[in-house]
Amino acid sequence: MPFPGAVADRDDAAYVLTGAPLDATTTFQPGTRFGPERVRRFAATYDDYDRHTDSFFSDLGVHDAGDVPAWDALDDYLDHLTAELRAAVIDDAVPLLLGGEHTVTWAGVRATDPDVLVTLDAHLDLRDAYDGNPLNHACVVRRCLDGLGDDEAEDAEQYPTVDEVVVLGARTGSPEEWERADAPDVTAVAPEDVADWTANFDGVDDRDVYLSVDIDGADPGFAPGTGTMEPFGLSPREMRDAVRAVAPHCVGVDAVEVNDRDDGQAAALAGKLLREAVYAHADAR
Template sequence: MFPGAVADREAADYALVGAPLDASTSFRPGARFGPRRVREFAEQFDDYDHRSARRFTELGVYDHGDVGPTADTAEYLTFLESAVAEFDSDGAVPLVVGGEHTVSVAAVRATDPDVFVCLDAHLDLRESYAGDEYSHATVTHHALSVADRAIVLGARTGSEAEWERADAGDVTAVPPEDVADWSPDFDDESVYLSVDIDAADPGFAPGTGTPEPFGLAPREMRDVVRSVAPQAVGFDVVEVNDRDDGQAATLAAKLLRAFVYAHAEA
């Protein structure tokens, strides 16, 4: 159980779902251990949040446990979508903990946002990668089948075709050096917020599958999470693996808590 997630399912305002998919990782596998490690390294945090003057244990967070992957990724995404959609329809904001970034596809389909906002080193706009239409490198492409537009914050790498696709009107790619000055402008639009931990510079979060230098600092990521949370209908943090001493998992857990505090405050 995620520390502090003490609410009963029927009374939950937030529902945490572990999604340990590790099917398409293209460099360093281990994302299957992400949900376990995020829960483990959240043990150290104080319950009380000074900024909001709230206690995490009082915010109605329920931990559903993990939805284990199947051999077929498309089938798994359908199963995960159903689980997330059930919480969404019950009025509990889903908090998905990956697993590879592909799990975000299920959550976006379940919550049907107007805008997909992602902290990510990669554009993830490929239609397929290595012959896999559900590769972790296709997430933003799939999200745009649901959302009207996508904003990728911290993007610093992609194929030539992806950068060309990012020039279209429904995609905004914000480089790391501009993220601190970015502010959300959603009007009345609903938003889904996805955090790929590789948005962080690997010096802060080395435990991820495809680390990319010259990334974001944790404080910049926290500020984005806080600013987007008030209009978010769902949240995930993904791509944490077991290839470090807990830095990536610690950051992921803290960002999840920051989301809940900011969303509840709003």
Template sequence: MFPGAVADREAAAYAVVGAPLDASTSFRPGARFGPRRIREFGEQFDDYDHHTARHFTDLGVYDHGDIGPSADTAEYLTFLASAIAEFQRDGVVPLTLGGEHTVTVAAVRALDPDVFVCADAHLDLREEYAGDELSHATVTRHALSVADRAVVLGARTGSEAEWERASRGDVTVVPPEAVADWSPDLDGDSAYLSVDIDAVDPGFAPGTGTPEPFGVAPGELHDVVRSVAPHAVGFDVVEVNDRDDGQAATLAAKLLRAFVFAHADG
């Protein structure tokens, strides 16, 4: 159970859903351990949040446990999307723990946001990677089949074709050095917020599948989460693996808590 997620299903305002998919990781596998590690390293935090003067245990967070992957990724995403959509129908905000970034596709399909806001080192605008149309490198492209536009915060790498796709009007790329000055311009639109932990510089969060130097600072990402949360219909944090001493999982757990506090306060 995610620490502080003490609500039962009937009383939930937020639902933590583990999605330990690790099918298309292209460099360092281990994302399947992400949900477990995020829960484990979230144990240490105080219940009280001084930004909002709220207690996490008062906010109706329920932990649904993990929805384990099947051998067929497309089938798994359909099943995961169905579970997430059920929470939305009940007025519960889904909080997904990855798992590789592909699990975000299920959440976006289920929640149908106007804007996809994603913190990520990579553009993830490929049509396929290594022959896989559901690779973790295709997430933003899939999100744009649902959302009207995408904002990618902290992106610093991509193929030539991805940068060309990112130049179109429905994609905004905010480089790492500009993230601190960014603020959401949603104008009443609903957002889905996805945090790929590799958006952060790997010096702070080395436990991820495809680390990319020169990234965002943790405090800057914390500010992003708190600013987007009041507008968001759902949240995920993904691509945490077991290749560090808990730095990435600790940060992921703290960002999930920040989302809940800011969303509840908004």
């Protein structure tokens, strides 16, 4: 089923939603391959009308382009997904990406070439490699910042990177990740500080932002259907407020790391946050 309210024709779309059911490097509980389908299904109960922006989702020009089925060659898949998302950018539409594991965010960043990545996440995801794999989902923020390196990327222009990263809700990482997070191009905001960060956020000096919502940024009591649960996280309302603040500055948005290990709580939250991003972005336009 298409995402509820995503009724615009592709040629007329202001937003193009694409599913990326990648489940290749999950390190604990797999199941992100079911994420796009579950988010669509559990978003079916939401009213079309949004009181906060006085708008109807079905009027905002969202088109659901379906899923890009995943395959084993991870680097090839990410290249293909990047091209699919870039097609929306070329048509002056904002890509909306439904994961799948967090690795797919690198395709979103490569397609939109933002200046800043803001991610809601329990984990820093700043590892240079995990289990020897630089494309593991635990490395996605590092890839968005530092690329693959000249020795691994034949054409550096194929792998655009961001100038700055903000991780909202960060509460775990390796010593090496926390050391990388101390650099000037990374801001890690603890869960207890996210509300203040949101209240004081006033854009990023006209720079473009890509927003990634890893559902494990939420406390697992609210969203247990994710691969690597981490307690002491964000409330849904804190996530909503951050999404509303950041979305107007976005050139792309994703929601990732939903799996099938709960009764729909994680999928319902991811779908709601994605809708909040569209409402806020469209209202700012």
